[in-house]
Amino acid sequence: EAQVTQNPRYLITVTGKKLTVTCxxxxxxxxxxxxxxxxxxxxxxxxxxxxxxxxxxGDVPEGYKxxxxxxxxxxxxxxxxxxxxxxLYFCASSLLAGGGRPWWETQYFxxxxxxxxx
Amino acid sequence: GQQVMQIPQxxxxxxxxxxxxxxxxxxxxxxxxxxxxxxxxxxxxLIQLVKSGEVKKQKRLTFQFxxxxxxxxxxxxxxxxxDVGTYFCALPLRGYSGGGADGLTFGKGTHLIxxx
Numbered sequence: 001e002a003q004v005t006q007n008p009r010y011l012i013t014v015t016g017k018k019l020t021v022t023c024x025x026x027x028x029x030x031x032x033x034x035x036x037x038x039x040x041x042x043x044x045x046x047x048x049x050x051x052x053x054x055x056x057x058g059d060v061p062e063g064y065k066x067x068x069x070x071x072x073x074x075x076x077x078x079x080x081x082x083x084x085x086x087x088l089y090f091c092a093s094s095l096l097a098g099g100g101r102p103w104w105e106t107q108y109f110x111x112x113x114x115x116x117x118x
Numbered sequence: 119g120q121q122v123m124q125i126p127q128x129x130x131x132x133x134x135x136x137x138x139x140x141x142x143x144x145x146x147x148x149x150x151x152x153x154x155x156x157x158x159x160x161x162x163x164l165i166q167l168v169k170s171g172e173v174k175k176q177k178r179l180t181f182q183f184x185x186x187x188x189x190x191x192x193x194x195x196x197x198x199x200x201d202v203g204t205y206f207c208a209l210p211l212r213g214y215s216g217g218g219a220d221g222l223t224f225g226k227g228t229h230l231i232x233x234x
Binding site: 033035040041042043044045048056057058059090092104105106107108109110111112 | 151153160161162163166206208211221222223224225226227
């Protein structure tokens with residue numbers, strides 16, 4: 001089954017304790033992305049990646065790191081989490097249209113990771 | 119960066135009434151996407167529009183891309199309880215991606231609430 005998986009689904013941690021949220025897709029998609037969703041602010045993109053070893057900042061990258069060493073995986077790293085990073089996080093992936101067209105195909109979202117930083 | 123406004127923020131309708139949400143950009147866009155998120159769920163892709171003036175239909179849903187490619191709308195005819203959720207537009211982070219894929223910025227969404 002084609003899907004995007006995230007782990008963990010729920011996480012409670014304390015300020016300053018490094019954590020990693022994993023994201024994996026089995027659709028051979030080039031494009032992967034992380035978003036956070038907060039009430040009243042909607043979905044905001046944190047980082048995205050157009051292929052292995054190619055990453056770029058989205059709207060709200062501060063306090064986050066990513067890496068793309070393999071096509072299927074795109075982990076999100078919080079080196080020193082703070083309470084303002086308490087949020088619902090989504091990973092997503094899609095094919096790129098190719099042929100020079102500057103847009104993506106359907107974006108598939110993972111189920112989300114709910115993070116609470118105390 | 120890209121400015122996107124989505125209105126209304128909330129829409130209450132009686133079941134069977136129509137619903138429309140609008141998305142407006144400060145710059146010309148190469149493309150726009152629409153997503154639906156059910157309560158407690160994750161966003162689900164609905165459609166992508168790329169051509170000026172484009173109109174696409176999916177059953178009771180009609181999507182339009184403005185002639186100037188700066189605005190878009192999603193219209194639902196005769197709403198049903200299964201339409202409940204939040205509808206988001208999504209556009210390129212920098213508006214018009216000329217050289218390759220870009221980041222995405224989302225509107226804040228329109229929450230559709232349906233009263234039976």
